[in-house]
Amino acid sequence: MRVSTGAVEAAEVNIRPINSEVVSQEEVSGSLEQKNLVDYSAERKKSLQARYSYGIIFLVTNLIAWFIRDYGQRLLPQLHYPKACGTEGHDCFRTLGVLRVSLGCFIFFFLMFLSTISTRKLFEARNTWHSRWWAFKFFLFIVSVAVPFFLSSDFIQLYGEFARIGAGVFLLLQLVSVIQFINWWNNCWMPDKERKQSCSFGLFISTLFYIASICGIVVMYPFYARRTSCTLNIFFITWTAILLIVMMVVSLHSKVNRGLLSSGIMASYVVFLCWSAIRSEPATEKCYTKEQVNGNGDWTTILSFLMAICAIVMATFSTGIDSQSFQFRKDEVQQEDDIPYKYGFFHLVFSLGAMYFAMLFISWNLNSSARKWSIDVGWASTWVKIVNEWFAATLYLWTLISPVVIQSKVMDNDEPMQQTDESAIP
Structure with missing residues (x-):
């Protein structure tokens, strides 16, 4: 009995350190996992905050382009020397000045695009x-x-x-995102039957959008x-009104059956684009009721x-963070250490946005200068x-029709195969 008791005590002495080591290793691994989760959360928060910093940079660039266009020639005499x-x-003010600022913004964001295009994880150096920094x-x-501002005017025209x-x-990217x-x-x-969700609110919202669209027309x-x-x-x-009717009819078709909400929102967007296009007509035209404003602009113009x-x-910010709309695979699983949005796509959209705001400031015309306090x-x-x-209406109609077209093609391909199988049966 004494021997067996001593053996048991020795065994207990040998077992306790091992158990304590196992417990300590589990505690260490648990603390490391908790620390990683905290680090992931902190890195993701910094990444999300960085978006707004880039948006502020883009806003400042827009203001610089406007200042160079309207007041640069009077307030920046030092640009006379290059x-x-x-x-x-x-050649550094008005239209060419806007293009030079736009080119600078494009260079910055395109460099950011090249340096972050393949970023995947939060703890990469590119993140x-x-x-x-x-x-x-x-x-x-x-x-x-x-x-x-040190490049030749011919090169700036080529960039335009x-x-x-x-x-x-x-x-185009903005339309897809919208x-x-x-x-x-x-x-x-x-x-939705599973969520027991009624259609009353959706019907109410779609009715409001259609009323707004009709009133706009x-x-x-x-x-x-x-x-x-x-x-x-x-x-x-008139053509905008026809597009509204076509979108409504197609969305309510039995084979499409998409309801009135999406077509109502799209109808309002199309009417807005038509109104914005007519408002962009020169103010001196006889069909444009707005009177010509003075050079400094009134408060409504400003x-x-x-x-x-x-x-x-x-528009640039919202399109830049909407990388999911342009993914070829929709079934990608988001890991805890993945970046919250695609950095490369984000910076690419901002570089294209630099070209877009340049065209708006010069009204898509490389040979004339826009009036003060005017845009597009x-x-x-x-x-x-x-x-x-x-194009927006056409693209939307295609998103409604394409599933039906693809389904009909699949059914047409399946029918000959079924006929072949049936003919093979004796």
Whole structure:
């Protein structure tokens, strides 16, 4: 008994340290996991906050471009000295000045795009570069904006032609993002049996959007097409009304069955684009009821100008963070150490947005200067918005019809196979 008791005590002595080591290892691993979770949360928070810093940089660039265009020639005499600015600095103000600032903004965000395009995890060095190092990035931004003012005017004109294409790509990305948002909103408020969700609120919202769209069409006729000679405006408004009817009919078709909410939101967006296009017509036209404003602009002109700049920034920001709408695979699983949004796509959209705001400030025209406190005014701007409206309606209709077309093709391919299998049966 004494021997067995001693053996048991020795065994207990040997076992206790092992158990204590196991417990300590589990505690250490648990604390490391908890620390990693805290670090992931902190890194993700910094990454999300970095978006707003880039948005502020983009807003400041817009304000610099406006200042260079309208007041740079009078308040920045030092730009007369660089040879690239020409005699008295004319090639660094007005249209060319806007393009130079736009090129600087494009260079900055394109460099950020190249340096963050393949970032996947929060603890990569590229994530640190995206979310921190603001002093160095501010210096890089200043250099990027300053360099174009030493480039030749011919090169800046070439960039302007290239910027038209980039601005068109930006509009396309924005349309896709808007349509995806409309579809998401429609899915949220569509009736769902599993969630026991009624359609009353969705029907109410869709009714409001359709009422607003119809009122917009009705109001635009007396304001912008009150003369029979205003054939172009009459055509714009009438064709927009036809698009509204077509979108409503297609969305209610039995094979599509998408309801009225998405088509109602899209109808309001299309009417807004038509109104914005007509408002972009030159103020001296006989069908445009707004009177010509003075060079300094009244308070409504200044307010609408500032709202337009904020709209540019918000459109660029919202499109940049909406990388999920442009993913080819929708089934990707989000890990806790994954970045919250695609950095490369975010910076690419901002670089295209730099070209877009340049086109708005010069009204898509490389050969003339816009008036003070004006933005996106002229026949070129009008036609760009009209084409954008038509393309938006076409793209939306395709999103409604494409599932039906694909399904019908699949059924047509399955029928011959079934017939072949049946004929093979003796």
